[in-house]
Amino acid sequence: MERLEVIADTAIEVIxxxxxxxxxxxxxxxxxxxxxxxxxxxxxTRAALxxxxxxxxxxxxxxxxxxxxxxELIAGYAFEAITSGRTRMxxxxxxxxxxxxxxxxxxxxxxxxxxxxxxxxxxxxAAGSSDPVRHAGVVVDWMEGTIFGALAGASEPASRxxxxxxxxxxxxxxxxS
Numbered sequence: 001m002e003r004l005e006v007i008a009d010t011a012i013e014v015i016x017x018x019x020x021x022x023x024x025x026x027x028x029x030x031x032x033x034x035x036x037x038x039x040x041x042x043x044x045t046r047a048a049l050x051x052x053x054x055x056x057x058x059x060x061x062x063x064x065x066x067x068x069x070x071x072e073l074i075a076g077y078a079f080e081a082i083t084s085g086r087t088r089m090x091x092x093x094x095x096x097x098x099x100x101x102x103x104x105x106x107x108x109x110x111x112x113x114x115x116x117x118x119x120x121x122x123x124x125x126a127a128g129s130s131d132p133v134r135h136a137g138v139v140v141d142w143m144e145g146t147i148f149g150a151l152a153g154a155s156e157p158a159s160r161x162x163x164x165x166x167x168x169x170x171x172x173x174x175x176x177s
Contacts, residue, residue, distance in 0.1 A: 006032055007039050008056035011049055016090035020098050025049065047104060050095075054105070057092050058112040060085070062119070070127050071171055075163035078143050082150045082157050089147055116140060127176045135174045142170050 001009075010032040014023050025039040028049070032038075043049040063077050081089045099109035120136035121129075129135045146163070149155035158166070171177055 003038070004042055004052065005056070006034070007042055007049075008052045011039075011053035012057060012091040013087055015053065015094050016087040020094055023049065023053075050105060051108060053091065054095055054108050054112065057088055057095070058115065060088055061092075061112070061116060070123070070176065071164050071167035073123075074139060074143065074167040074171075075160060078146050078163050078167075079158075079160045081143075081147045086151060089151055093148065093151070124174075124176055127171075129174065129176050131174075135176065138174055139170060142166075 007028055010028050011023060014027050014031055018027070023046070025043070025046075026036065028034075028039040029036055039049065043052050063073065095105065095109055099105040117133075117136050117140055120140050121132040124135050124139065125132035146155075146158065146166070150157040168177075
């Protein structure tokens with residue numbers, strides 16, 4: 001793994017564990033086991049460090065549409081986000097909240113969200129959606145709500161099978177299978 005990926009991944013871990021206030025260059029160096037000053041060499045400012053971490057989140061959020069079963073693909077993303085991707089998602093939600101207060105993060109956050117919705121619309125168009133952009137909003141909002149509820153404790157984390165069932169119901173509701 002390249003040094004920038006290590007720094008970005010560690011910044012994500014620090015944000016997930018300690019929130020945005022806990023993110024410092026020193027905290028990342030310490031958590032990554034890097035010599036002091038390493039993080040600031042690659043990301044000179046806090047804004048640069050935030051940008052590096054968020055770009056990595058967007059990169060890790062990308063899913064290849066390898067499954068022929070759309071419900072399995074959608075449910076698989078949600079399940080991964082709740083389980084092995086938990087840290088990334090917690091950091092992403094921290095970014096979402098911070099972007100409401102810091103305009104310099106708003107553009108990056110909105111751009112990342114637009115990319116996810118655009119990719120979802122492409123997949124849904126290929127699956128025969130009559131309105132892929134609107135339907136992408138429905139599907140992404142369902143995934144976001146499901147993931148947030150599981151991570152924030154508002155609902156019990158669902159099993160993969162339960163998520164597949166729910167994804168099939170969502171897809172049936174928008175006329176896509």
